[in-house]
Amino acid sequence: MKVRPRDFPREDSARASSAASILARDALPALLAALRTRGYQLVGPTLRDGAIAIDRIDGESDLPIGWTEEQDGGRYRLRRREDVAVFGYTVGPWSWKTFLVPPETKLVTAKRDAGGAFTVDAGLAEEPKYAFIGVRSCELRAIQVQDRVFLEGPYVDRGYRLRREAAFIVAVNCTQAAPTCFCVSMRTGPHHETGYDLVLTEIMEGQRHEFLVDAGTERGRELIDELALRPAMIADVEGAEAAIDRAVAQNGRKVVTDGMRELLYRSYEDPRWDDVAKRCMSCGNCTMVCPTCFCTTVEDAADLAGKEATRTRKWDSCHTLEFSYIHGGSLRPNARSRYRQWMTHKLATWIDQFGVAGCVGCGRCITWCPAGIDITEELAAIRRSEEARHGGH
Amino acid sequence: MESQLLESEQTSLADPMATRPFRVAKNQREIDGTHTIELRPADGDGFRFAPGQFTMMYAFGIGEVPISISGDPARAGTLEQTIRSVGAVSAALCKVRRDDTVGIRGPFGTPWPVVPAVGNDVMLIAGGIGLAPLRPAIYHLLRNRARYGKISILYGTRQPADILFRSELESWRGRFDLEVLVTVDSAGRDWRAPVGPVTTLIPRAAVREGIAMVCGPEIMMRFTVQTLLDRGFDADQIFLSMERNMKCGIGFCGHCQMGPAFVCKDGPVFAYPDIEKLMRVRGI
Ligand SMILES: Cc1cc2nc3c(=O)[nH]c(=O)nc-3n(C[C@H](O)[C@H](O)[C@H](O)COP(=O)(O)OP(=O)(O)OC[C@H]3O[C@@H](n4cnc5c(N)ncnc54)[C@H](O)[C@@H]3O)c2cc1C
Numbered sequence: 001m002k003v004r005p006r007d008f009p010r011e012d013s014a015r016a017s018s019a020a021s022i023l024a025r026d027a028l029p030a031l032l033a034a035l036r037t038r039g040y041q042l043v044g045p046t047l048r049d050g051a052i053a054i055d056r057i058d059g060e061s062d063l064p065i066g067w068t069e070e071q072d073g074g075r076y077r078l079r080r081r082e083d084v085a086v087f088g089y090t091v092g093p094w095s096w097k098t099f100l101v102p103p104e105t106k107l108v109t110a111k112r113d114a115g116g117a118f119t120v121d122a123g124l125a126e127e128p129k130y131a132f133i134g135v136r137s138c139e140l141r142a143i144q145v146q147d148r149v150f151l152e153g154p155y156v157d158r159g160y161r162l163r164r165e166a167a168f169i170v171a172v173n174c175t176q177a178a179p180t181c182f183c184v185s186m187r188t189g190p191h192h193e194t195g196y197d198l199v200l201t202e203i204m205e206g207q208r209h210e211f212l213v214d215a216g217t218e219r220g221r222e223l224i225d226e227l228a229l230r231p232a233m234i235a236d237v238e239g240a241e242a243a244i245d246r247a248v249a250q251n252g253r254k255v256v257t258d259g260m261r262e263l264l265y266r267s268y269e270d271p272r273w274d275d276v277a278k279r280c281m282s283c284g285n286c287t288m289v290c291p292t293c294f295c296t297t298v299e300d301a302a303d304l305a306g307k308e309a310t311r312t313r314k315w316d317s318c319h320t321l322e323f324s325y326i327h328g329g330s331l332r333p334n335a336r337s338r339y340r341q342w343m344t345h346k347l348a349t350w351i352d353q354f355g356v357a358g359c360v361g362c363g364r365c366i367t368w369c370p371a372g373i374d375i376t377e378e379l380a381a382i383r384r385s386e387e388a389r390h391g392g393h
Numbered sequence: 394m395e396s397q398l399l400e401s402e403q404t405s406l407a408d409p410m411a412t413r414p415f416r417v418a419k420n421q422r423e424i425d426g427t428h429t430i431e432l433r434p435a436d437g438d439g440f441r442f443a444p445g446q447f448t449m450m451y452a453f454g455i456g457e458v459p460i461s462i463s464g465d466p467a468r469a470g471t472l473e474q475t476i477r478s479v480g481a482v483s484a485a486l487c488k489v490r491r492d493d494t495v496g497i498r499g500p501f502g503t504p505w506p507v508v509p510a511v512g513n514d515v516m517l518i519a520g521g522i523g524l525a526p527l528r529p530a531i532y533h534l535l536r537n538r539a540r541y542g543k544i545s546i547l548y549g550t551r552q553p554a555d556i557l558f559r560s561e562l563e564s565w566r567g568r569f570d571l572e573v574l575v576t577v578d579s580a581g582r583d584w585r586a587p588v589g590p591v592t593t594l595i596p597r598a599a600v601r602e603g604i605a606m607v608c609g610p611e612i613m614m615r616f617t618v619q620t621l622l623d624r625g626f627d628a629d630q631i632f633l634s635m636e637r638n639m640k641c642g643i644g645f646c647g648h649c650q651m652g653p654a655f656v657c658k659d660g661p662v663f664a665y666p667d668i669e670k671l672m673r674v675r676g677i
């Protein structure tokens with residue numbers, strides 16, 4: 001949502017804004033409690049293993065209040081803020097896909113009788129009902145990118161659909177971006193557009209600490225009504241806008257998206273891939289932290305008696321040798337072909353497959369690459385490489 | 394026509410990753426290390442497919458792999474698949490016995506163009522195990538023989554002992570309305586048929602234009618396409634069945650990508666112009 005006081009002239013800034021409300025900082029627990037009362041399991045940012053993770057939380061005290069992080073290519077460190085912002089961090093190594101496409105999902109259990117016949121239990125377990133607290137615009141876009149994979153193909157992933165439809169999304173407009181962010185280039189943030197139930201913007205001005213809140217769905221609206229919030233003033237909306245503008249300015253990376261897809265299709269044989277292959281360790285970190293990467297494999301297991309077997313779906317990465325294995329060898333036998341697959345998928349082939357790019361500009365892959373390989377820099381290098389070949393056309 | 398029929402079945406709400414038990418009715422050894430398994434759905438419900446489609450076959454506790462359907466599409470309710478034993482899963486599938494259970498998901502993927510081929514001459518070119526995915530198309534063409542022009546089947550394999558569906562090929566060769574040419578890479582003195590790659594059969598075939606359906610190792614398909622183009626076949630009348638690692642068959646796992654194409658759902662059968670550029674890139 002781009003919060004704009006469209007309906008009011010600027011001089012009227014003391015009047016109520018159209019729909020937004022103000023949630024006092026100390027009313028945040030009431031919002032979380034209302035969600036829990038509705039049967040939602042809260043999932044949100046929380047400190048874990050030296051990073052701001054996204055995990056199950058019980059309430060406000062689990063949130064990373066007053067924390068932020070420093071991140072850049074291959075580097076991440078938690079840092080205390082000078083203030084007590086609730087959403088004053090950016091993105092960490094976790095993403096919401098952990099909950100919508102869990103790292104491990106049991107697909108089926110098969111049971112075999114003495115005669116060799118088996119039956120299959122698809123274990124249609126009841127799916128958890130999550131409320132996601134603090135989803136950023138780039139992250140919501142990433143969820144929508146995965147929706148196209150799991151909901152809009154010829155086939156629908158049943159578990160994903162149940163988890164996704166149940167999830168209540170409390171979005172936050174970004175008021176703190178990182179040097180690794182490039183949502184502005186990718187047009188995925190920092191302000192939300194659609195797809196949330198509620199959207200918050202954290203406003204901190206002097207002693208004032210509040211959230212501008214707006215609803216995107218009926219169930220979001222009901223929650224706001226229940227909390228009996230005061231309506232927002234035009235000045236509040238402007239304050240929120242200014243805070244989001246800071247995040248725009250903080251976007252530390254840029255990419256030129258014009259012609260990006262065609263450029264990559266022309267560049268399968270570019271020498272830059274050999275260069276990046278020397279740095280890439282094929283560790284797969286970039287695919288694990290990426291909020292849009294959806295690839296999985298299936299692992300089979302059977303008990304010793306051979307009576308019961310399970311099939312488990314697990315996250316996988318195109319950076320491994322096995323990923324493209326067919327009898328006789330891997331089709332992508334080296335880091336060059338695998339990195340090329342990864343980046344070309346993100347920025348080119350994804351657009352043909354799903355109508356949008358597979359990169360939302362969140363910067364995670366830059367931060368969590370042990371070699372500090374930077375997708376924005378690699379794209380720029382490919383562009384320079386082509387320009388050099390063609391004498392700058 | 395077939396694909397429309399299949400589409401309506403695909404929109405069902407069942408979990409598409411849940412395998413469905415099929416009972417083994419027969420396991421027939423074809424040649425050394427290659428078996429055809431005949432299966433019936435354990436729940437008694439039907440099974441329909443279009444020539445060229447594949448299933449994900451699950452061997453209990455071992456794994457699941459993509460295997461093309463090799464049987465007759467007109468025999469609803471029976472599923473035949475021909476498997477070459479190359480590793481853990483395919484070896485387990487080759488060993489199943491009557492009344493064992495095998496898990497099946499599918500059918501998946503795009504069919505051979507047997508419908509657009511109506512009224513045309515058709516050339517089917519197979520290498521090795523690649524004859525199995527083409528067999529349903531052959532059954533379909535023969536069952537509807539009057540609707541097609543000339544038909545040539547060109548088959549190449551390593552040595553005479555590796556000729557798949559040998560007696561069937563012989564009986565087809567006996568028909569006056571069908572040409573069957575077979576070649577091997579190497580053979581002893583008693584082999585009176587041609588020796589050499591399958592591409593060498595193309596200039597000898599009765600079919601000189603029309604639709605070509607090609608299935609075999611990727612390298613064989615490259616050379617075959619080149620020869621077909623040289624002989625004057627239109628690029629968009631050449632169809633290939635591609636092979637990629639597959640963990641789902643339905644667009645979820647990402648393994649089968651070949652540039653922008655998902656081989657499992659955009660293929661495995663592609664019109665050549667749709668993948669021509671991709672086939673030129675190594676390691677794509
Ligand atoms: C659309 C399609 C149709 C096929 N049709 C047939 C057929 O009709 N008959 C037949 O014998 N074979 C067919 N194959 C090849 C067959 O899937 C492989 O031989 C089989 O996966 C090997 O598995 P494995 O565990 O026995 O071998 P391993 O070599 O141990 O393989 C390990 C794993 O790698 C993957 N893998 C290995 N080889 C292949 C491959 N060629 N294609 C895809 N994944 C592979 C599988 O996940 C396999 O479990 C087809 C492949 C595709 C993609």
Ligand code: SF4
Binds near residue numbers: 292345
């Ligand atoms: S970049 Fe690699 S791991 Fe990520 S979705 Fe694409 S193929 Fe899968």
Ligand code: SF4
Binds near residue numbers: 292362364365366375
């Ligand atoms: S490719 Fe990198 S920047 Fe883009 S969405 Fe994935 S992790 Fe974020």
Ligand code: FES
Binds near residue numbers: 647655
């Ligand atoms: S086989 Fe999984 S996406 Fe194609």
